[in-house]
Amino acid sequence: MPTIGVLSLQGDVQEHVAALEFAGATVISVRRERELDEVDALVIPGGESTTIIKLAQHFDLVEPLRKRISGGMPTYGSCAGMILLADRILDGTADQTTFGGIDMTVRRNAFGRQVESFEEQVSVEGIDGGPFTAVFIRAPWVESVGPDATPLATVTTGPAAGKVVAIRQQHLLATSFHPELTGDARVHEYFVRMVRDGARSAGVLPEQRGGATS
Numbered sequence: 001m002p003t004i005g006v007l008s009l010q011g012d013v014q015e016h017v018a019a020l021e022f023a024g025a026t027v028i029s030v031r032r033e034r035e036l037d038e039v040d041a042l043v044i045p046g047g048e049s050t051t052i053i054k055l056a057q058h059f060d061l062v063e064p065l066r067k068r069i070s071g072g073m074p075t076y077g078s079c080a081g082m083i084l085l086a087d088r089i090l091d092g093t094a095d096q097t098t099f100g101g102i103d104m105t106v107r108r109n110a111f112g113r114q115v116e117s118f119e120e121q122v123s124v125e126g127i128d129g130g131p132f133t134a135v136f137i138r139a140p141w142v143e144s145v146g147p148d149a150t151p152l153a154t155v156t157t158g159p160a161a162g163k164v165v166a167i168r169q170q171h172l173l174a175t176s177f178h179p180e181l182t183g184d185a186r187v188h189e190y191f192v193r194m195v196r197d198g199a200r201s202a203g204v205l206p207e208q209r210g211g212a213t214s
């Protein structure tokens with residue numbers, strides 16, 4: 001069973017922990033580099049990207065995180081987590097940086113001030129069982145996608161129709177919305193499968209993990 005960390009600096013950490021445990025992962029909180037060293041994969045929660053990056057700087061986590069993310073650690077970011085996985089951002093604060101990893105430009109708070117929060121049915125490529133009730137809370141969207149990343153979902157109605165709200169690049173996954181808030185664990189199950197598949201192809205599971213079936 002893979003150990004998945006949830007970056008626990010700020011944001012809806014507990015909701016991700018619950019969804020990952022439901023999806024069959026062993027979960028730990030990550031706030032220190034030594035905790036990061038223990039995990040096979042990481043979730044960056046929704047919250048406030050400016051606060052998360054500041055706290056990551058405070059805890060000397062930025063470079064270790066960049067190294068793990070670019071080195072192949074499966075990582076999933078929801079909402080603020082999506083912003084933090086973007087190689088480029090728009091409408092960030094003056095000095096706002098990210099961990100990067102996904103070849104995309106993300107616009108913060110893209111859905112507009114009036115629309116602080118809304119729901120929409122969104123189908124995600126590669127995830128069966130019908131559309132998600134996607135909850136957007138001061139959410140980003142993906143403004144443009146580079147050649148290395150693959151969009152998995154777009155908004156279909158309203159002024160934001162056509163905007164990408166879920167994306168994957170190899171071992172990295174991001175959604176503008178918060179599946180951790182709706183009791184629908186399919187995105188987390190998809191991520192746990194990504195972690196297991198990656199570990200298997202790297203020869204880490206199941207042989208070097210004691211042969212347990214996973």
Ligand SMILES: NC(=O)CC[C@H](N)C(=O)O
Binds near residue numbers: 078109
């Ligand atoms: N729900 C969220 O994670 C909101 C993201 C927030 N607007 C940010 O810039 O980080």
